[in-house]
Amino acid sequence: MSGKLAKLKVKIRNFSLKDMLDFKNLPLRRDKAIAAAEDKDINTSFPINSNAARLHPSVQKMVVSRIIERDGCSARTLVLKKEDNSPAAWFRAGQYVSVKMKIGSSYVTRPYSISSSPKLTKDGRIFITVKENPGGFVADFILTELKEGDSVLVSGPEGNFYHDRLRDSRNVVAVAGGSGITPFLSMAYAIRDGIEDFNLTILFGSRTEKSILFRNELDSITEETDKVRVVHVLSDEEAPLFEHGFITADLIRKYAPSDYSLFICGPEGLYRHMEDVVKELGLPKRLVRREIIGVSGRMVSSVSDTPEESYRLSVIQGPYRYETTASSKETLLVAMERAGILAPAKCRSGECGWCRSKILSGTVCIPPQNDFRRNMDKQTEHIHPCVSFPTSDIVLEVPRGDTPDA
Ligand code: FES
Numbered sequence: 001m002s003g004k005l006a007k008l009k010v011k012i013r014n015f016s017l018k019d020m021l022d023f024k025n026l027p028l029r030r031d032k033a034i035a036a037a038e039d040k041d042i043n044t045s046f047p048i049n050s051n052a053a054r055l056h057p058s059v060q061k062m063v064v065s066r067i068i069e070r071d072g073c074s075a076r077t078l079v080l081k082k083e084d085n086s087p088a089a090w091f092r093a094g095q096y097v098s099v100k101m102k103i104g105s106s107y108v109t110r111p112y113s114i115s116s117s118p119k120l121t122k123d124g125r126i127f128i129t130v131k132e133n134p135g136g137f138v139a140d141f142i143l144t145e146l147k148e149g150d151s152v153l154v155s156g157p158e159g160n161f162y163h164d165r166l167r168d169s170r171n172v173v174a175v176a177g178g179s180g181i182t183p184f185l186s187m188a189y190a191i192r193d194g195i196e197d198f199n200l201t202i203l204f205g206s207r208t209e210k211s212i213l214f215r216n217e218l219d220s221i222t223e224e225t226d227k228v229r230v231v232h233v234l235s236d237e238e239a240p241l242f243e244h245g246f247i248t249a250d251l252i253r254k255y256a257p258s259d260y261s262l263f264i265c266g267p268e269g270l271y272r273h274m275e276d277v278v279k280e281l282g283l284p285k286r287l288v289r290r291e292i293i294g295v296s297g298r299m300v301s302s303v304s305d306t307p308e309e310s311y312r313l314s315v316i317q318g319p320y321r322y323e324t325t326a327s328s329k330e331t332l333l334v335a336m337e338r339a340g341i342l343a344p345a346k347c348r349s350g351e352c353g354w355c356r357s358k359i360l361s362g363t364v365c366i367p368p369q370n371d372f373r374r375n376m377d378k379q380t381e382h383i384h385p386c387v388s389f390p391t392s393d394i395v396l397e398v399p400r401g402d403t404p405d406a
Contacts, residue, residue: 060156061083062082062151062153064148064149065125066148067147073213074131075179079127082125093183094113094161094184094186095159096291097112099128099155100155109346109348110139113128113161113265118186119193155346162187163187163196169287170259171198175247176205177269178267180291188218199227199257204231205234206233209237247277248277271290311326311327313326313332313335313394314396315396316396317399327390343400343401349387350366357384358381358382358396361395362390365389366387366388385398
């Protein structure tokens with residue numbers, strides 16, 4: 001403004017008799033409109049909401065419709081089907097779901113990569129494969145107790161371990177160990193089915209020829225599409241047509257095209273081994289992707305060599321307080337599950353933030369490679385219990401998780 005106040009001209013019309021009559025007849029007109037309206041409920045659900053709920057469900061009620069034993073591989077594939085036969089949530093090949101169960105008095109969740117094609121979601125099915133995990137009581141339960149017809153609660157698809165053409169090269173070299181083949185099997189199916197469009201070279205490490213998981217499935221995919229290639233690498237035996245030893249930088253160079261993204265999925269030992277291999281290859285960070293779902297006590301051993309100790313863990317959930325103990329070699333999430341405390345969890349690797357909780361007192365050790373907390377969370381003493389190992393007595397404020405029978 002230039003110092004002068006702008007003059008605002010407002011024209012006020014006189015209130016007329018017609019305005020008064022309009023106002024007086026307003027209820028009459030409203031009643032007429034109501035009487036003339038159709039006698040049906042007002043629409044309170046909109047297509048956008050139902051589509052969003054269908055595509056991104058927080059839980060899917062599913063049954064184990066079939067169990068496929070993987071003889072010689074100490075593993076089982078579970079075919080999960082929606083209880084109401086509706087389509088399962090669509091996913092990107094490489095994503096995982098978190099399966100929630102009640103075992104004894106403990107509520108547990110475990111993330112498993114989906115091993116089937118996204119195409120099968122249309123008839124409500126997804127496949128997951130569970131491999132023997134010595135000392136792991138959920139894998140034990142699934143391998144020995146779970147049977148066809150049992151119900152499980154499954155999360156919507158989670159995780160970022162999928163091919164993104166804006167971020168990744170059109171050529172992917174996948175390094176898989178053991179059951180780490182599952183996300184790559186799903187990618188291979190998706191390529192075969194025309195859902196994904198990139199070239200996939202899988203270097204698959206197994207101990208022996210007999211212990212190769214999904215050998216027939218991988219063979220039939222490579223017969224159907226030339227965009228997928230599989231190289232088997234056997235560590236414990238030599239056989240014609242197979243590579244022998246470990247997956248090294250030289251082996252990757254032998255099979256990789258000139259430009260590629262490197263995807264890695266397998267047991268913890270494979271990730272440690274691949275750290276040096278990636279350095280030797282000199283690949284930029286953005287071209288290397290790792291899938292780590294689940295963290296074990298061995299990971300804390302890599303950052304802390306303190307002896308195993310037991311601490312007091314107090315958990316506050318709303319008005320409730322629980323007291324239990326936690327080992328320095330187990331995550332706080334595992335300690336809570338053992339005590340039957342219903343804690344939220346999905347990825348179990350520090351990435352999704354679903355288990356975010358506040359430390360009211362005490363200290364923890366978090367392996368740096370699994371510390372995905374926001375800076376603000378670090379400043380305000382928030383942690384992800386799925387990757388936090390106690391180093392003192394702890395008081396923890398935890399949100400309440402869903403029950404498997406929700
Ligand atoms: S369960 Fe995902 S961060 Fe803890």
